[in-house]
Amino acid sequence: MDNQNEMKIYEELANHTKTEIVIVNKDGTVLTSSKLYKKGTNFDSELLSEIQKKNKIHKTYVDAETKEYYFLSGRSIELNEKKQGGAFVFASLDSIHDSIHKVKNYLILSIVVALLLAAGFTYFVSRKLSKPLIDMEIVTRKIAKGDLNINIKKLSNDEIGSLAQAINDLAIELKDYRTNRSEFLANISHELRTPISYLSGYASVLRKKLYDSDQEKEDYLSIIENEASRLTLLINDLFELSKMEERKIELYKEWVDIEELIEGVMGKAKLRADIGNVTIKYEPQKNMKMILSDGMRLEQILINLIENAIRYTDYGEILIKSRVIKDKIIISIKDTGIGIPSKDLPFIFERFFRVEKSRSREMGGTGLGLAIVKELVNVLGGAIEVKSEVGIGTEFIICLPIET
Ligand SMILES: Nc1ncnc2c1ncn2[C@@H]1O[C@H](COP(=O)(O)OP(=O)(O)O)[C@@H](O)[C@H]1O
Numbered sequence: 001m002d003n004q005n006e007m008k009i010y011e012e013l014a015n016h017t018k019t020e021i022v023i024v025n026k027d028g029t030v031l032t033s034s035k036l037y038k039k040g041t042n043f044d045s046e047l048l049s050e051i052q053k054k055n056k057i058h059k060t061y062v063d064a065e066t067k068e069y070y071f072l073s074g075r076s077i078e079l080n081e082k083k084q085g086g087a088f089v090f091a092s093l094d095s096i097h098d099s100i101h102k103v104k105n106y107l108i109l110s111i112v113v114a115l116l117l118a119a120g121f122t123y124f125v126s127r128k129l130s131k132p133l134i135d136m137e138i139v140t141r142k143i144a145k146g147d148l149n150i151n152i153k154k155l156s157n158d159e160i161g162s163l164a165q166a167i168n169d170l171a172i173e174l175k176d177y178r179t180n181r182s183e184f185l186a187n188i189s190h191e192l193r194t195p196i197s198y199l200s201g202y203a204s205v206l207r208k209k210l211y212d213s214d215q216e217k218e219d220y221l222s223i224i225e226n227e228a229s230r231l232t233l234l235i236n237d238l239f240e241l242s243k244m245e246e247r248k249i250e251l252y253k254e255w256v257d258i259e260e261l262i263e264g265v266m267g268k269a270k271l272r273a274d275i276g277n278v279t280i281k282y283e284p285q286k287n288m289k290m291i292l293s294d295g296m297r298l299e300q301i302l303i304n305l306i307e308n309a310i311r312y313t314d315y316g317e318i319l320i321k322s323r324v325i326k327d328k329i330i331i332s333i334k335d336t337g338i339g340i341p342s343k344d345l346p347f348i349f350e351r352f353f354r355v356e357k358s359r360s361r362e363m364g365g366t367g368l369g370l371a372i373v374k375e376l377v378n379v380l381g382g383a384i385e386v387k388s389e390v391g392i393g394t395e396f397i398i399c400l401p402i403e404t
Protein backbone atom coordinates (compact mmCIF):
# COMPACT_ATOMS: atom_id res chain seq x y z
CA MET A 1 0.00 0.00 0.00
CA ASP A 2 1.47 3.34 -0.89
CA ASN A 3 1.75 6.27 1.37
CA GLN A 4 -1.06 8.22 -0.28
CA ASN A 5 -3.57 5.46 0.19
CA GLU A 6 -2.53 4.95 3.75
CA MET A 7 -3.16 8.60 4.49
CA LYS A 8 -6.58 8.37 2.84
CA ILE A 9 -7.42 5.51 5.14
CA TYR A 10 -6.51 7.65 8.16
CA GLU A 11 -8.68 10.46 6.85
CA GLU A 12 -11.61 8.10 6.36
CA LEU A 13 -11.08 6.67 9.82
CA ALA A 14 -11.08 10.17 11.26
CA ASN A 15 -14.34 10.90 9.49
CA HIS A 16 -16.00 7.82 10.86
CA THR A 17 -14.84 8.22 14.41
CA LYS A 18 -15.58 11.93 14.54
CA THR A 19 -12.02 12.62 15.49
CA GLU A 20 -9.19 14.39 13.72
CA ILE A 21 -6.24 12.23 12.85
CA VAL A 22 -3.10 14.09 11.89
CA ILE A 23 0.01 12.30 10.62
CA VAL A 24 3.14 14.36 10.66
CA ASN A 25 6.53 13.49 9.26
CA LYS A 26 9.82 14.06 10.98
CA ASP A 27 10.09 17.60 9.68
CA GLY A 28 6.69 18.65 10.94
CA THR A 29 4.91 18.56 7.61
CA VAL A 30 1.32 17.37 7.82
CA LEU A 31 0.68 14.36 5.58
CA THR A 32 -3.09 14.02 6.07
CA SER A 33 -5.88 16.44 5.48
CA SER A 34 -8.18 17.40 8.31
CA LYS A 35 -10.10 20.31 9.72
CA LEU A 36 -7.30 21.31 12.02
CA TYR A 37 -4.37 20.87 9.71
CA LYS A 38 -4.42 20.91 5.94
CA LYS A 39 -2.12 18.58 4.12
CA GLY A 40 1.31 20.05 3.58
CA THR A 41 1.04 22.66 6.33
CA ASN A 42 3.40 22.73 9.23
CA PHE A 43 2.42 20.99 12.43
CA ASP A 44 2.84 22.50 15.90
CA SER A 45 6.56 22.09 16.42
CA GLU A 46 6.33 21.96 20.19
CA LEU A 47 3.97 18.99 20.03
CA LEU A 48 6.20 17.27 17.54
CA SER A 49 9.34 17.64 19.60
CA GLU A 50 7.43 16.55 22.69
CA ILE A 51 6.41 13.36 21.00
CA GLN A 52 9.82 12.75 19.65
CA LYS A 53 11.11 12.90 23.21
CA LYS A 54 8.36 11.09 25.10
CA ASN A 55 7.05 8.67 22.49
CA LYS A 56 3.49 9.28 23.52
CA ILE A 57 1.38 12.11 24.97
CA HIS A 58 -2.10 12.64 26.29
CA LYS A 59 -3.30 16.15 26.99
CA THR A 60 -5.99 18.70 26.30
CA TYR A 61 -5.40 20.97 23.40
CA VAL A 62 -6.91 24.32 22.52
CA ASP A 63 -7.00 25.34 18.94
CA ALA A 64 -5.48 28.79 18.71
CA GLU A 65 -7.85 29.97 16.01
CA THR A 66 -11.23 28.47 16.87
CA LYS A 67 -10.62 28.21 20.65
CA GLU A 68 -12.13 24.76 20.52
CA TYR A 69 -11.05 22.19 23.07
CA TYR A 70 -9.69 18.81 22.08
CA PHE A 71 -8.41 15.83 23.85
CA LEU A 72 -5.11 15.01 22.20
CA SER A 73 -3.48 11.66 22.07
CA GLY A 74 -0.21 11.40 20.23
CA ARG A 75 2.33 8.73 19.43
CA SER A 76 5.59 8.78 17.58
CA ILE A 77 5.60 6.68 14.46
CA GLU A 78 8.20 5.48 12.06
CA LEU A 79 7.70 6.70 8.58
CA ASN A 80 9.81 6.05 5.48
CA GLU A 81 13.29 4.86 6.32
CA LYS A 82 12.85 5.09 10.04
CA LYS A 83 12.40 8.74 10.12
CA GLN A 84 10.43 9.65 13.21
CA GLY A 85 7.14 11.35 12.71
CA GLY A 86 3.97 11.44 14.77
CA ALA A 87 0.37 10.43 14.70
CA PHE A 88 -2.06 12.65 16.60
CA VAL A 89 -5.66 12.02 17.36
CA PHE A 90 -7.70 15.06 18.33
CA ALA A 91 -11.01 14.21 19.90
CA SER A 92 -13.19 17.27 20.11
CA LEU A 93 -14.22 17.96 23.66
CA ASP A 94 -17.12 19.91 22.28
CA SER A 95 -19.03 16.74 21.57
CA ILE A 96 -18.38 15.67 25.16
CA HIS A 97 -19.51 19.09 26.27
CA ASP A 98 -22.50 18.59 24.04
CA SER A 99 -23.30 15.28 25.68
CA ILE A 100 -22.86 16.79 29.12
CA HIS A 101 -25.12 19.60 28.05
CA LYS A 102 -27.69 17.14 26.77
CA VAL A 103 -27.54 15.12 29.98
CA LYS A 104 -27.95 18.34 31.92
CA ASN A 105 -30.98 19.24 29.82
CA TYR A 106 -32.49 15.81 30.33
CA LEU A 107 -31.85 16.10 34.04
CA ILE A 108 -33.55 19.48 34.24
CA LEU A 109 -36.43 18.18 32.15
CA SER A 110 -36.90 15.12 34.33
CA ILE A 111 -36.75 17.25 37.48
CA VAL A 112 -39.41 19.54 36.05
CA VAL A 113 -41.56 16.57 35.02
CA ALA A 114 -41.08 14.97 38.45
CA LEU A 115 -42.03 18.22 40.15
CA LEU A 116 -45.11 18.57 37.97
CA LEU A 117 -46.10 14.98 38.67
CA ALA A 118 -45.56 15.46 42.39
CA ALA A 119 -47.56 18.66 42.39
CA GLY A 120 -50.35 16.98 40.43
CA PHE A 121 -50.38 14.02 42.77
CA THR A 122 -50.38 16.26 45.82
CA TYR A 123 -53.25 18.25 44.38
CA PHE A 124 -55.19 15.07 43.61
CA VAL A 125 -54.60 13.59 47.05
CA SER A 126 -55.37 16.82 48.85
CA ARG A 127 -58.59 17.22 46.84
CA LYS A 128 -59.53 13.68 47.73
CA LEU A 129 -58.73 14.36 51.38
CA SER A 130 -59.92 17.90 51.72
CA LYS A 131 -63.23 17.63 49.86
CA PRO A 132 -64.85 15.32 52.44
CA LEU A 133 -63.22 17.27 55.27
CA ILE A 134 -64.68 20.51 53.94
CA ASP A 135 -68.08 18.78 53.64
CA MET A 136 -67.79 17.62 57.23
CA GLU A 137 -66.88 21.10 58.38
CA ILE A 138 -70.01 22.49 56.73
CA VAL A 139 -72.10 19.77 58.33
CA THR A 140 -70.67 20.27 61.82
CA ARG A 141 -71.32 23.99 61.54
CA LYS A 142 -74.93 23.13 60.68
CA ILE A 143 -75.10 20.87 63.73
CA ALA A 144 -73.71 23.67 65.88
CA LYS A 145 -76.50 25.91 64.60
CA GLY A 146 -79.03 23.26 65.63
CA ASP A 147 -79.83 21.81 62.19
CA LEU A 148 -79.71 18.10 62.90
CA ASN A 149 -81.25 16.84 59.67
CA ILE A 150 -77.92 16.03 58.14
CA ASN A 151 -76.41 13.00 56.56
CA ILE A 152 -72.92 12.87 55.13
CA LYS A 153 -73.15 10.66 52.07
CA LYS A 154 -70.79 8.10 50.50
CA LEU A 155 -68.54 6.99 53.25
CA SER A 156 -65.13 5.66 52.31
CA ASN A 157 -63.70 2.82 54.28
CA ASP A 158 -60.88 4.78 55.85
CA GLU A 159 -60.37 7.17 58.76
CA ILE A 160 -62.24 9.91 56.90
CA GLY A 161 -65.16 7.55 56.43
CA SER A 162 -65.31 6.65 60.09
CA LEU A 163 -65.09 10.32 61.03
CA ALA A 164 -68.07 11.01 58.77
CA GLN A 165 -69.92 8.09 60.33
CA ALA A 166 -69.15 9.46 63.80
CA ILE A 167 -70.57 12.85 62.80
CA ASN A 168 -73.72 11.20 61.43
CA ASP A 169 -74.09 9.22 64.66
CA LEU A 170 -73.55 12.35 66.71
CA ALA A 171 -76.35 14.11 64.83
CA ILE A 172 -78.69 11.17 65.44
CA GLU A 173 -77.80 11.08 69.11
CA LEU A 174 -78.29 14.83 69.47
CA LYS A 175 -81.64 14.53 67.74
CA ASP A 176 -82.69 11.77 70.14
CA TYR A 177 -81.46 13.85 73.03
CA ARG A 178 -83.38 16.87 71.81
CA THR A 179 -86.65 14.97 71.42
CA ASN A 180 -86.08 13.34 74.78
CA ARG A 181 -85.35 16.61 76.44
CA SER A 182 -88.37 18.41 75.03
CA GLU A 183 -90.59 15.47 76.00
CA PHE A 184 -89.09 15.55 79.47
CA LEU A 185 -89.61 19.30 79.80
CA ALA A 186 -93.22 18.94 78.60
CA ASN A 187 -93.74 16.25 81.23
CA ILE A 188 -92.13 18.32 83.95
CA SER A 189 -94.23 21.36 83.24
CA HIS A 190 -97.34 19.22 83.15
CA GLU A 191 -96.43 17.55 86.43
CA LEU A 192 -95.71 20.89 88.06
CA ARG A 193 -98.79 22.54 86.71
CA THR A 194 -101.17 19.98 88.22
CA PRO A 195 -100.34 20.54 91.91
CA ILE A 196 -100.02 24.27 91.37
CA SER A 197 -103.49 24.48 89.87
CA TYR A 198 -104.82 22.54 92.88
CA LEU A 199 -103.01 24.92 95.20
CA SER A 200 -104.28 28.09 93.61
CA GLY A 201 -107.78 26.64 93.10
CA TYR A 202 -108.32 25.59 96.69
CA ALA A 203 -106.59 28.70 98.05
CA SER A 204 -109.06 30.90 96.20
CA VAL A 205 -111.97 28.68 97.33
CA LEU A 206 -110.83 29.26 100.90
CA ARG A 207 -110.29 32.97 100.42
CA LYS A 208 -113.78 33.38 98.94
CA LYS A 209 -115.13 31.25 101.80
CA LEU A 210 -116.85 28.91 99.32
CA TYR A 211 -117.35 26.14 101.83
CA ASP A 212 -120.33 25.07 103.85
CA SER A 213 -118.76 23.58 106.91
CA ASP A 214 -115.61 23.62 108.97
CA GLN A 215 -115.09 20.03 107.93
CA GLU A 216 -115.07 21.05 104.25
CA LYS A 217 -112.60 23.81 105.04
CA GLU A 218 -110.36 21.27 106.80
CA ASP A 219 -110.57 18.99 103.75
CA TYR A 220 -109.50 21.78 101.40
CA LEU A 221 -106.64 22.70 103.70
CA SER A 222 -105.42 19.16 103.80
CA ILE A 223 -105.56 18.99 99.97
CA ILE A 224 -103.41 22.11 99.86
CA GLU A 225 -101.01 20.55 102.35
CA ASN A 226 -100.79 17.33 100.34
CA GLU A 227 -100.27 19.08 97.03
CA ALA A 228 -97.56 21.27 98.55
CA SER A 229 -95.72 18.25 99.85
CA ARG A 230 -96.16 16.48 96.49
CA LEU A 231 -94.61 19.48 94.83
CA THR A 232 -91.65 19.33 97.19
CA LEU A 233 -91.28 15.63 96.50
CA LEU A 234 -91.43 16.18 92.76
CA ILE A 235 -88.85 18.92 92.85
CA ASN A 236 -86.56 16.80 95.01
CA ASP A 237 -86.89 13.86 92.62
CA LEU A 238 -86.26 16.03 89.58
CA PHE A 239 -83.22 17.52 91.18
CA GLU A 240 -81.94 14.07 92.10
CA LEU A 241 -82.50 12.80 88.58
CA SER A 242 -80.82 15.75 86.89
CA LYS A 243 -77.78 15.38 89.16
CA MET A 244 -77.58 11.71 88.20
CA GLU A 245 -77.93 12.41 84.52
CA GLU A 246 -75.08 14.85 84.63
CA ARG A 247 -73.01 12.20 86.36
CA LYS A 248 -72.46 14.53 89.28
CA ILE A 249 -73.12 11.79 91.75
CA GLU A 250 -70.28 10.88 94.01
CA LEU A 251 -70.26 7.58 95.80
CA TYR A 252 -69.44 7.40 99.47
CA LYS A 253 -68.51 3.82 100.11
CA GLU A 254 -68.70 2.57 103.64
CA TRP A 255 -69.21 -0.71 105.46
CA VAL A 256 -72.91 -1.42 105.35
CA ASP A 257 -74.80 -3.94 107.44
CA ILE A 258 -77.47 -4.94 104.92
CA GLU A 259 -79.80 -6.43 107.56
CA GLU A 260 -79.78 -3.26 109.61
CA LEU A 261 -80.24 -1.13 106.51
CA ILE A 262 -83.25 -3.06 105.23
CA GLU A 263 -84.93 -3.08 108.64
CA GLY A 264 -84.41 0.67 108.90
CA VAL A 265 -85.94 1.23 105.46
CA MET A 266 -88.94 -0.95 106.38
CA GLY A 267 -89.55 1.16 109.47
CA LYS A 268 -89.39 4.42 107.51
CA ALA A 269 -91.66 3.08 104.77
CA LYS A 270 -94.26 1.97 107.28
CA LEU A 271 -94.22 5.43 108.79
CA ARG A 272 -94.55 7.19 105.44
CA ALA A 273 -97.18 5.04 103.80
CA ASP A 274 -100.39 3.59 105.05
CA ILE A 275 -99.74 -0.11 104.92
CA GLY A 276 -103.34 -1.10 105.63
CA ASN A 277 -103.86 -4.82 105.29
CA VAL A 278 -100.34 -5.57 104.18
CA THR A 279 -97.62 -7.25 106.19
CA ILE A 280 -93.97 -6.64 105.44
CA LYS A 281 -91.52 -9.42 106.04
CA TYR A 282 -87.77 -9.56 105.73
CA GLU A 283 -85.89 -12.81 105.29
CA PRO A 284 -82.17 -12.21 105.44
CA GLN A 285 -79.71 -14.90 104.52
CA LYS A 286 -78.04 -16.45 107.56
CA ASN A 287 -74.70 -14.87 108.49
CA MET A 288 -75.17 -11.90 106.22
CA LYS A 289 -71.80 -10.24 105.84
CA MET A 290 -71.07 -6.51 105.91
CA ILE A 291 -70.61 -5.13 102.43
CA LEU A 292 -68.71 -2.13 101.10
CA SER A 293 -71.19 0.11 99.32
CA ASP A 294 -72.83 3.52 99.33
CA GLY A 295 -75.39 3.06 102.14
CA MET A 296 -77.32 6.25 101.37
CA ARG A 297 -77.84 5.31 97.72
CA LEU A 298 -78.76 1.78 98.62
CA GLU A 299 -81.32 3.09 101.07
CA GLN A 300 -82.78 5.41 98.42
CA ILE A 301 -83.20 2.46 96.04
CA LEU A 302 -84.88 0.30 98.67
CA ILE A 303 -87.19 3.04 99.95
CA ASN A 304 -88.47 3.61 96.42
CA LEU A 305 -89.08 -0.08 95.76
CA ILE A 306 -90.68 -0.80 99.14
CA GLU A 307 -92.89 2.30 98.96
CA ASN A 308 -94.04 1.20 95.50
CA ALA A 309 -94.79 -2.27 96.83
CA ILE A 310 -96.89 -0.78 99.63
CA ARG A 311 -98.56 1.70 97.28
CA TYR A 312 -99.62 -0.90 94.74
CA THR A 313 -100.63 -3.68 97.15
CA ASP A 314 -104.07 -3.68 98.77
CA TYR A 315 -103.71 -6.81 100.86
CA GLY A 316 -101.31 -9.65 101.30
CA GLU A 317 -97.62 -9.57 101.93
CA ILE A 318 -94.45 -7.83 100.92
CA LEU A 319 -91.47 -10.12 101.19
CA ILE A 320 -87.93 -8.80 101.14
CA LYS A 321 -84.99 -11.16 100.75
CA SER A 322 -81.27 -10.59 100.62
CA ARG A 323 -78.51 -13.02 99.81
CA VAL A 324 -74.87 -12.88 98.81
CA ILE A 325 -73.78 -15.03 95.93
CA LYS A 326 -70.06 -14.94 95.20
CA ASP A 327 -69.15 -11.25 94.75
CA LYS A 328 -72.74 -10.07 94.32
CA ILE A 329 -75.56 -9.17 96.62
CA ILE A 330 -79.09 -9.88 95.47
CA ILE A 331 -82.01 -8.10 97.09
CA SER A 332 -85.56 -8.90 96.04
CA ILE A 333 -88.81 -7.16 96.95
CA LYS A 334 -91.89 -9.19 96.15
CA ASP A 335 -95.47 -8.08 96.66
CA THR A 336 -98.92 -9.56 96.19
CA GLY A 337 -100.25 -6.35 94.65
CA ILE A 338 -102.07 -5.31 91.51
CA GLY A 339 -99.18 -6.24 89.21
CA ILE A 340 -98.08 -4.56 86.00
CA PRO A 341 -99.51 -5.51 82.58
CA SER A 342 -96.78 -7.10 80.44
CA LYS A 343 -97.23 -4.45 77.72
CA ASP A 344 -96.26 -1.77 80.26
CA LEU A 345 -93.34 -3.62 81.80
CA PRO A 346 -90.73 -2.36 79.31
CA PHE A 347 -91.59 1.26 80.14
CA ILE A 348 -91.87 1.35 83.89
CA PHE A 349 -88.30 2.65 84.35
CA GLU A 350 -88.99 5.63 82.10
CA ARG A 351 -89.44 9.00 83.67
CA PHE A 352 -93.07 9.88 84.40
CA PHE A 353 -94.34 6.54 83.17
CA ARG A 354 -97.25 5.27 85.25
CA VAL A 355 -99.58 2.42 84.53
CA GLU A 356 -102.50 4.16 86.13
CA LYS A 357 -101.90 7.86 86.40
CA SER A 358 -104.76 8.59 88.74
CA ARG A 359 -104.03 5.82 91.22
CA SER A 360 -100.34 6.64 91.32
CA ARG A 361 -101.15 10.32 91.84
CA GLU A 362 -103.68 9.55 94.53
CA MET A 363 -101.07 7.54 96.35
CA GLY A 364 -98.56 10.37 96.17
CA GLY A 365 -96.37 9.00 93.35
CA THR A 366 -94.36 11.26 91.08
CA GLY A 367 -93.65 8.75 88.33
CA LEU A 368 -89.95 9.34 88.83
CA GLY A 369 -89.23 6.72 91.48
CA LEU A 370 -88.24 3.85 89.23
CA ALA A 371 -86.27 6.14 86.90
CA ILE A 372 -84.25 7.21 89.92
CA VAL A 373 -83.87 3.60 91.09
CA LYS A 374 -82.57 2.55 87.68
CA GLU A 375 -80.03 5.39 87.58
CA LEU A 376 -78.84 4.64 91.10
CA VAL A 377 -78.45 0.93 90.39
CA ASN A 378 -76.38 1.90 87.35
CA VAL A 379 -74.25 4.26 89.39
CA LEU A 380 -73.53 1.41 91.81
CA GLY A 381 -72.59 -0.80 88.89
CA GLY A 382 -75.49 -3.21 89.27
CA ALA A 383 -78.61 -4.32 87.44
CA ILE A 384 -82.34 -4.40 88.13
CA GLU A 385 -84.95 -6.82 86.90
CA VAL A 386 -88.72 -6.96 87.25
CA LYS A 387 -91.21 -9.79 87.07
CA SER A 388 -94.91 -9.12 87.34
CA GLU A 389 -98.30 -10.63 86.79
CA VAL A 390 -101.52 -8.65 86.88
CA GLY A 391 -103.57 -9.53 89.97
CA ILE A 392 -100.84 -11.69 91.42
CA GLY A 393 -97.97 -9.43 92.23
CA THR A 394 -94.68 -7.91 91.30
CA GLU A 395 -91.07 -8.71 92.15
CA PHE A 396 -88.12 -6.38 91.74
CA ILE A 397 -84.68 -7.98 91.94
CA ILE A 398 -81.54 -5.93 92.25
CA CYS A 399 -78.11 -7.34 91.85
CA LEU A 400 -75.11 -5.26 92.98
CA PRO A 401 -71.43 -6.02 92.92
CA ILE A 402 -69.82 -5.99 96.36
CA GLU A 403 -66.39 -5.87 97.84
CA THR A 404 -66.23 -7.77 101.09
N1 LIG B 1 -94.76 -2.86 93.00
C1 LIG B 1 -95.52 -2.42 92.00
N2 LIG B 1 -96.69 -3.01 91.69
C2 LIG B 1 -97.42 -2.57 90.67
N3 LIG B 1 -97.10 -1.53 89.88
C3 LIG B 1 -95.94 -0.89 90.14
C4 LIG B 1 -95.09 -1.30 91.20
N4 LIG B 1 -94.01 -0.51 91.21
C5 LIG B 1 -94.18 0.36 90.20
N5 LIG B 1 -95.31 0.15 89.54
C6 LIG B 1 -95.84 0.86 88.36
O1 LIG B 1 -94.77 1.56 87.77
C7 LIG B 1 -95.06 2.95 87.71
C8 LIG B 1 -93.80 3.74 87.90
O2 LIG B 1 -93.32 3.65 89.20
P1 LIG B 1 -92.54 4.86 89.85
O3 LIG B 1 -91.55 5.30 88.89
O4 LIG B 1 -92.08 4.46 91.17
O5 LIG B 1 -93.64 5.98 89.91
P2 LIG B 1 -94.75 6.27 91.01
O6 LIG B 1 -94.62 5.24 92.07
O7 LIG B 1 -94.44 7.61 91.46
O8 LIG B 1 -96.03 6.20 90.27
C9 LIG B 1 -96.08 3.16 88.76
O9 LIG B 1 -96.88 4.26 88.47
C10 LIG B 1 -96.87 1.89 88.73
O10 LIG B 1 -97.82 1.94 87.70
Ligand SMILES: [Mg+2]
Pocket residue numbers: 304307308365366367368369370
Ligand atom coordinates in the same frame (compact mmCIF):
# COMPACT_ATOMS: atom_id res chain seq x y z
MG1 LIG C 1 -92.64 5.11 93.04
